[in-house]
Amino acid sequence: MKITRVSYERLDLALSVPYTIAYEKIDATTNFILKLETDGNLVGYGCSVPDAEVTHETPKEVKNALDTIIVPYLKNKDPFTFALILSELRTLLGKKSSCLAMVDLALYDLLSKKAQVPLYKFLGGYRSSIPTSITIGILNMEETVLQAYEYTAMGFSILKIKGGLNLEEDIAKMIRLHKDFPGVRFRFDGNQGYTVQESIAFVKATSAIGIEIFEQPTKHESDEHLGEVTGQVDIPVMADESLKTLTDAFRLAQNERVDMVNIKLQKVGGILTANHISSVAKAANLEAMVGCIDECGLGISAGMHFALSRPNIVYADLDGHLDLIDDPFKNIFRLEKGVLFPSATYGLGYSE
Incomplete structure (x- = not known):
């Protein structure tokens, strides 16, 4: 199984009930959805949720990482080599934890779909x-x-x-x-x-x-x-x-x-x-x-x-x-x- 196409979508989602915590008020969130298509017709999905306080990322930084690192890197990769993929991406992405999580989730989604079981x-x-x-x-x-x-x-x-x-x-x-x-x-x-x-x-x-x-x-x-x-x-x-x-x-x-x-x-x-x-x-x-x-x-x-x-x-x-x-x-x-x-x-x- 190889990844043949990598794409993503940005979701800007409002909260129906904004809330306050000790260091900020929150009324919306940005999620990026990664889509990995394979030659075996399986598709894996993962998400990134950049947060300035929690993940120390901005939406702009996640989009840039997707365009310049994640999308080109993942093409033609074998999802079963997920440990190697994630290790190399960790080095390339630095401390962008939600970016790495997005790829991690999409790979695990693919593998469990290949095994025909829920994750x-x-x-x-x-x-x-x-x-x-x-x-x-x-x-x-x-x-x-x-x-x-x-x-x-x-x-x-x-x-x-x-x-x-x-x-x-x-x-x-x-x-x-x-x-x-x-x-x-x-x-x-x-x-x-x-x-x-x-x-x-x-x-x-x-x-x-x-x-x-x-x-x-x-x-x-x-x-x-x-x-x-x-x-x-x-x-x-x-x-x-x-x-x-x-x-x-x-x-x-x-x-x-x-x-x-x-x-x-x-x-x-x-x-x-x-x-x-x-x-x-x-x-x-x-x-x-x-x-x-x-x-x-x-x-x-x-x-x-x-x-x-x-x-x-x-x-x-x-x-x-x-x-x-x-x-x-x-x-x-x-x-x-x-x-x-x-x-x-x-x-x-x-x-x-």
Whole structure:
């Protein structure tokens, strides 16, 4: 099997509900869709989601990488040599992680289609469904509660609350949410907004709630601060922005800075590297979650398939597609009452 044609499409997608996190307000996202056609009539798809904060890429940089590196490089390549392809592209692309992820996903889509199985089975097929949290951005108290009512009415039983701008408001919100929704599981994302002291104060003030994950409360530049929080609180602390590479995973594990890691395919460069990070986490007895950014359904499907394949990935935060307007990939998997289910279609679940 050889790649005979390489093309791509840019999708500029507005969000039906813009949201705020500790360092920015978001109302739209750009996704690039890579299409790999082969001499065996199979077609593979992958996506790139450039994000200035998460992947350190702009849409202009991704387009330039596609035109000057990715498209000409991939022509006539054998998808079964994916490890070599991704290794060489990593060198050519530098730190453009979503560009590498786009190619990685398209190659895995092709290989699992060739094997005539959904991607999660090709990768290991450990489970066939996984519950996901749904995220509430930084809103005032009443808007937060209203959104929580809407999401729980849709069947979601896990809510991730964004914070990090105002400690007292964050504490008050969590206490109110726990009171109004006693059966809901809560996760809290500080989005690097807290100091070590504020992080500890937050956990103490919300101890009765049973928050199951405390995500990246301090700045990613300081592993030591994250480690200080981990050592002084009794709920799991998870690295997100602090984890971008396999080296990051090893360093965080070796120095016991966190209890959990958030693996985002766009951030780490795709499934091949994500598998390595998952193995490091497992060896260090760290729990793992698969997360996302503002990805269309194709990217969310990739995260879901990866999560379903790994025994040590028991958490998912794969809701980035839900507010996208005109997402062409919204129906390639099922979401029922907060639980994600893959389709029986081969690969990532999409074909034209």
